[in-house]
Amino acid sequence: MSMTTRVSAYTLSIALIWSTGAFAQQMKAEVLHWWTSAGESASVKVFADQFTKAGGTWVDNAIAGGANARTAGINRMVGGNPPTMMQFNTGKQFDELVSNDLVRDVDQQAQAGKWRQIMPKPIVDATVREGKFFAVPVNIHGQNWMFYNTKIFADAGLEPPKTFPELVESGEKLKAKGIIPLALGGQPTWEHNLFRAVVVGHGGADMFRQLYGTRKPDVVKTPKFKETVELFGKMRGLVDPGSPGRNWNDATALVITNKAAMHFNGDWAKGEFIAAGQTAGKEYGCTVVGQEPKLVIGGDVFVFPATKDKAALATQDKLIQVLLDPATQIEFNKKKGSIPVRMDVDVSSMDICAQKSHAILSDPANQVESMEILSPPNFSGAMQDAVTQYWNNPNMSADAFIEKIVSAMRDAT
Amino acid sequence: METISIRAPSTPSSATKARRSARTRLPAAIALLPTALVVLVVYIGCMLWTVRLSFTSSTLLPKLDWFGLTQYMRLFANDRFVTSAENIVIFGVLFISGCLIIGFLMAVFIDQNVRGEGLFRTVFLYPYSMSFVVTGVAWQWFLNPGLGLQKLVRDMGFESFTFDWLVNQRMAIYTIVIAGLWHGSGLTMAIMLAGLRGVDKDLWKAAKVDGIPTWRVYTSVVLPLLRPMVVTATVLLATGVVKLYDLVVAMTLGGPGIATEVPAKFVMDHLFERNNIGLGTAAATIMLITVVIVLAPWVYARYVRPQGRHA
Structure with a gap:
């Protein structure tokens, strides 16, 4: 008796699993990404909701930490069991997936949607391989923003600096008043991010492109580069002793709590200000420091692992539609802190920093592609090692630092 | 290691004893086979694979070319x-x-x-x-x-x-x-x-x-x-x-x-x-x-x- 019940329960459960499997076959998208912080998961939920509305089933596979997520995803692709769609940063991270035919080309959709016309050229160039789109960009992040505390500057009777020499000057004045001039997350990544902001702001877009893009030693041997490096070195004096090892969001918090005046970060830092109930343009401001405001841009893309399964292909097509829908773009980017990847949408409902970002990027001359787009991870990693050594060792000369960059260019490209 | 320790207690004094011990040894050997395989394939195999890869120019994905000692030279020049x-x-x-x-x-x-x-x-x-x-x-x-x-x-x-x-x-x-x-x-x-x-x-x-x-x-x-x-x-x-x-x-x-x-x-x-x-x-x-x-x-x-x- 019990035997028969058990058998029937067994067959029933098998049948159930089988049937749900067959049902979900229709439009089930497993999405692998690393958006796990509060703001990030709220933003990815916008995509999920829109896809569900379009009749699909969104299976969220969030893996904390970009490197972990990418390793997991790449292993699955190589192993033949890929997710339906997977996140990467705009740039070189998925180069080898393209050259090994592991991801699908989406150029048909790109041409239908006129992506080449509506997206900034650096983003297009970073996504196109051999003349075809192999990924769908979803947002633009500006990486070299300077956030500042409006109250501190007003109290000190100072204007937010427009150039880096000015920044060092007003930084010294603020320091004399007992304020931390520059809040820095003293981890190699953020030290390197600050260095890049100085290079593009003081050295210019061409120097930035030559340093991270063509990677020829000539550029670092120019007097202008040395000057930039020394300027960066002077900024060591503007951070507080507690900086080494600090997380970036703790550094942002110093500005929020009126302890520090300035903070360089990508526009994702806005999430921290928003979470603290502050409004852009009121408690804090955002600006791009440099003779001409050049914005270093990167962002996120989704790739679609190659498959022959017709149902999966249709699901991927639907996902692409959802990702680039104008209303979805605005909603997603409001939560993410970035701006829409399509320049043809109306950003007037977004905050003042996003509007500024959109305005700067409207002139193609101000668009500078990010390090992730220009350099392979190997070189950016070697650069990061060099920058963090220089930053943390005040006795290291600019020449010794430049020598390290030359060897990074030689060994890590 | 394991296989050696199995053999050790057997005392081959006579032919029958040896045969009997062979009979008892077989199940033990079978039982230990998965472990031995795991040791060989996973530990030793991965170790050899790692060493082999260190002589290649592999970047994101492993690639089996010959790059000589270049990686080691870079390694020791790396602060x-x-x-x-x-x-x-x-x-x-x-x-x-x-x-x-x-x-x-x-x-x-x-x-x-x-x-x-x-x-x-x-x-x-x-x-x-x-x-x-x-x-x-x-x-x-x-x-x-x-x-x-x-x-x-x-x-x-x-x-x-x-x-x-x-x-x-x-x-x-x-x-x-x-x-x-x-x-x-x-x-x-x-x-x-x-x-x-x-x-x-x-x-x-x-x-x-x-x-x-x-x-x-x-x-x-x-x-x-x-x-x-x-x-x-x-x-x-x-x-x-x-x-x-x-x-x-x-x-x-x-x-x-x-x-x-x-x-x-x-x-x-x-x-x-x-x-x-x-x-x-x-x-x-x-x-x-x-x-x-x-x-x-x-x-x-x-x-x-x-x-x-x-x-």
């Missing part, structure tokens, strides 16, 4: 790897010797039949139940000049008190040692205490009769008896040294600058973040060779030589 190697020596020596000394002293203290022994044992062993990540974060807060110890003492009125090792390039690696000691000493204590409890009571009585001071009994009589415990503790601590990664990541992320980088972190970063499998596996191979060099004399002394003498 960060050289610093990592120095750091692991500093950490290894201080961590192992420190844990042994502190662990032994704590065990001796508890062995004095103090009141509330259970409490002390728990308190001393408790840090070991924390993961290295928790340990790292806690010590990071505690040693941060703006948040922890330094601020506490300064707030109490000692304005000039400075303890900024965590953010000081030259001293940062010692903060990792401190956190490591806090974490590992308890385990060493537990092992040593088990040893102390196993020391024959008569030895103590004899020593007392001869009027030997207690400290002398500990150093000259008890400590030599504890040799197996010391070896066990050292081996356990040494594995912790080789795989040191999470503590550094949680506490300093290798900083300030590259002051607290360690080889395992170098390998992880290059394999998984920097798409540089070639350089990462070269560093892993150097780690493997170092471990073998350190272990070889010990294995020889412990296993190879005694066997040779008996035969």
Whole structure:
């Protein structure tokens, strides 16, 4: 008796699993990404909701930490069991997936949607391989923003600096008043991010492109580069002793709590200000420091692992539609802190920093592609090692630092 | 290893006995086959694969070309790897010797039949139940000049008190040692205490009769008896040294600058973040060779030589 019940329960459960499997076959998208912080998961939920509305089933596979997520995803692709769609940063991270035919080309959709016309050229160039789109960009992040505390500057009777020499000057004045001039997350990544902001702001877009893009030693041997490096070195004096090892969001918090005046970060830092109930343009401001405001841009893309399964292909097509829908773009980017990847949408409902970002990027001359787009991870990693050594060792000369960059260019490209 | 130990007890005195033992040996061999396969394929196989990859120019995906010793030349020209190697020596020596000394002293203290022994044992062993990540974060807060110890003492009125090792390039690696000691000493204590409890009571009585001071009994009589415990503790601590990664990541992320980088972190970063499998596996191979060099004399002394003498 019990035997028969058990058998029937067994067959029933098998049948159930089988049937749900067959049902979900229709439009089930497993999405692998690393958006796990509060703001990030709220933003990815916008995509999920829109896809569900379009009749699909969104299976969220969030893996904390970009490197972990990418390793997991790449292993699955190589192993033949890929997710339906997977996140990467705009740039070189998925180069080898393209050259090994592991991801699908989406150029048909790109041409239908006129992506080449509506997206900034650096983003297009970073996504196109051999003349075809192999990924769908979803947002633009500006990486070299300077956030500042409006109250501190007003109290000190100072204007937010427009150039880096000015920044060092007003930084010294603020320091004399007992304020931390520059809040820095003293981890190699953020030290390197600050260095890049100085290079593009003081050295210019061409120097930035030559340093991270063509990677020829000539550029670092120019007097202008040395000057930039020394300027960066002077900024060591503007951070507080507690900086080494600090997380970036703790550094942002110093500005929020009126302890520090300035903070360089990508526009994702806005999430921290928003979470603290502050409004852009009121408690804090955002600006791009440099003779001409050049914005270093990167962002996120989704790739679609190659498959022959017709149902999966249709699901991927639907996902692409959802990702680039104008209303979805605005909603997603409001939560993410970035701006829409399509320049043809109306950003007037977004905050003042996003509007500024959109305005700067409207002139193609101000668009500078990010390090992730220009350099392979190997070189950016070697650069990061060099920058963090220089930053943390005040006795290291600019020449010794430049020598390290030359060897990074030689060994890590 | 396993197969050898199965064969050892059989005594081939006559043909029938040998046949019978072959019959009993077969199931045992089958039972151990999966383990043997796992050892061969997963451990040895992956090791060889890693070594092979270190001679290639692999970046994101493994690629089986021949790149000669270039990766090794790059590795030894790399400041960060050289610093990592120095750091692991500093950490290894201080961590192992420190844990042994502190662990032994704590065990001796508890062995004095103090009141509330259970409490002390728990308190001393408790840090070991924390993961290295928790340990790292806690010590990071505690040693941060703006948040922890330094601020506490300064707030109490000692304005000039400075303890900024965590953010000081030259001293940062010692903060990792401190956190490591806090974490590992308890385990060493537990092992040593088990040893102390196993020391024959008569030895103590004899020593007392001869009027030997207690400290002398500990150093000259008890400590030599504890040799197996010391070896066990050292081996356990040494594995912790080789795989040191999470503590550094949680506490300093290798900083300030590259002051607290360690080889395992170098390998992880290059394999998984920097798409540089070639350089990462070269560093892993150097780690493997170092471990073998350190272990070889010990294995020889412990296993190879005694066997040779008996035969």
